[in-house]
Amino acid sequence: MFVRTATASTTAAALLGAGALLLPADRPEAPERQGQDAPVVVAHRGASGYAPENTLAAVDAADALGIEWVENDVHRTRDGVLVVLHDTDLKRTTDAEQVFPDRAPWAVKDFSAAELAKLDAGSWFGAQFTGARVPTLTQFLHRMERNRQKLLLEIKSPATYPGIERDIIRVLGRSGWLDRSHVRSRLVIQSFGADSVKKVHSLRPDITTGFLGTPAVADLPSYAAFTDQINPSYATIGADYVAAVQRLKGPHGKRLRVNTWTVNKAADAVKARDYGVDGIITNFPDVVRDATS
Numbered sequence: 203m204f205v206r207t208a209t210a211s212t213t214a215a216a217l218l219g220a221g222a223l224l225l226p227a228d229r230p231e232a233p234e235r236q237g238q239d240a241p242v243v244v245a246h247r248g249a250s251g252y253a254p255e256n257t258l259a260a261v262d263a264a265d266a267l268g269i270e271w272v273e274n275d276v277h278r279t280r281d282g283v284l285v286v287l288h289d290t291d292l293k294r295t296t297d298a299e300q301v302f303p304d305r306a307p308w309a310v311k312d313f314s315a316a317e318l319a320k321l322d323a324g325s326w327f328g329a330q331f332t333g334a335r336v337p338t339l340t341q342f343l344h345r346m347e348r349n350r351q352k353l354l355l356e357i358k359s360p361a362t363y364p365g366i367e368r369d370i371i372r373v374l375g376r377s378g379w380l381d382r383s384h385v386r387s388r389l390v391i392q393s394f395g396a397d398s399v400k401k402v403h404s405l406r407p408d409i410t411t412g413f414l415g416t417p418a419v420a421d422l423p424s425y426a427a428f429t430d431q432i433n434p435s436y437a438t439i440g441a442d443y444v445a446a447v448q449r450l451k452g453p454h455g456k457r458l459r460v461n462t463w464t465v466n467k468a469a470d471a472v473k474a475r476d477y478g479v480d481g482i483i484t485n486f487p488d489v490v491r492d493a494t495s
Contacts, residue, residue, distance in 0.1 A: 240495040241474070242481040244271040244354055246464050247288060251485035254327035255295065256286045257334045258345045265349040269487040272346060273354040276339055276370060278363040283315035284339035284373055287323070290359050296321040296336065311362060339370070343377040352388040353379070354461070354483070356414065360398035367401040371409075385409055392433055396425070403428045403453060410454070412461065419446045426450045426458060433461045433483075436470060441477045448478065468493035 248260020249267055256274055264272050275288045292298035292308040298321055299308060310318075315338065324334025337345075346353055360366055370391070374380050379389055391402050392412030399411050412431035416438040425432060430452040434443075439462060450458045461481035465471050471493040474482050484490045 240491075241479050242271060242461070243269055243487045243491045243494075244273050244461060244481055244483040245269045245487045246273050246483045246485050247275065248272055249485070249487055251466070254324045254331050254334055256288060256337070257323055257331070258337055258341065259324065259331055259334050261342065261345050261349065261351070264487060265351060267488045267491075269491070270350075271352045271354060271481070273356065273483055274342060275356045275358045276366070277310045277358050278366050278369060279310065279315045279318060280312055281314045282369070284366075284369055285310065285315065285318055286337050286339055286342045288358070290362065292318075292321065295326055296323045297325070339373050340377055343374070343379055347378070354390045354392060354412070357391065357393040357395065357398050357402075360393055360395040360401075367398055367405060371402070371405055380406070380409075390431065392431065396428075400428045407453065412459075416443070419443065422447060422450055422458075426452050428453060429458075430454060430456065431459045431461060431480075433463065436462045436465050436474055439474075439477060439479075444478045448480075465490060 245264035247255035248257065249263035249269065250260050253260040253263040261272055274286050276284055276286060277290070278284055287295060287310065289295065290310060292310060292313070298305070301321060302308070302317070305312065318336045321336055322333060323336045324331030355370070357366060357370065371380070374389070378384070385408050390410045390412050392414050393399050394414040396413060399413050402409060403411050410431070411429045412433045413425055413429045414433050416434035417425055417432065422432070432447045444460050447458045447460050452458050459480040461483055462474050462479045463483035465474050465482050465484050466486050466489065468489055471482055471490040475494045482490050482494070
């Protein structure tokens with residue numbers, strides 16, 4: 203999922219320092235509740251409105267806000283290490299162009315994990331985050347485990363990384379994330395690639411899966427054969443679509459769920475809640491939580 207992230211100026215009141223998060227004092231006021239159940243709030247790439255996306259700082263920012271669910275994006279390096287960042291190239295969120303000036307187009311797949319570990323993935327967002335690194339998936343999982351958080355893991359550009367589904371499952375298993383408690387209530391794997399979601403379901407039918415997108419209502423039954431969630435852009439849905447998804451049952455015999463993205467304004471969060479969505483994915487999880495609870 204791609205959305206413009208907050209500029210560094212928006213983080214002036216949300217600094218991570220000495221392990222503490224200073225929350226913004228001027229958050230939008232929450233509109234009056236409409237009597238609906240509150241959707242689950244998912245921190246998009248961590249609390250990416252307050253810390254550089256997909257870094258451990260963003261994971262900790264979500265934790266400091268009391269947010270359990272964190273979404274991330276997973277790629278694979280040239281030497282087969284799974285790493286957490288959004289774009290297929292390194293230009294927007296790291297200093298790769300300065301550190302490796304002769305490596306255009308700076309695609310993630312062309313760099314080793316050791317090379318990525320040299321990059322600054324924080325200063326683009328704010329000087330206080332200088333030195334933040336691109337985490338490996340293993341590092342990301344360990345931090346989330348320490349915080350007792352839950353993971354909505356997105357497989358990015360799966361066609362670029364043949365076999366990445368099996369690699370992800372292997373790392374999840376080695377990190378203790380495929381035991382019964384994690385699989386039952388703390389892990390969802392999603393992708394824009396239907397074939398990738400199908401692959402995860404075939405490899406580990408017990409894992410909850412999500413398809414990113416807004417399939418036509420007529421096509422929803424075919425998706426329900428292999429995915430437990432339909433996770434569409436907020437701009438593409440309404441109450442009728444959400445209801446159409448939720449009328450179906452997924453491969454685990456439970457009704458399909460809808461997690462919509464990327465909702466950052468309180469008023470939009472209330473609209474999404476009133477559409478009946480099950481979850482809202484957001485850069486500003488405190489804003490959405492306060493608006494919908």
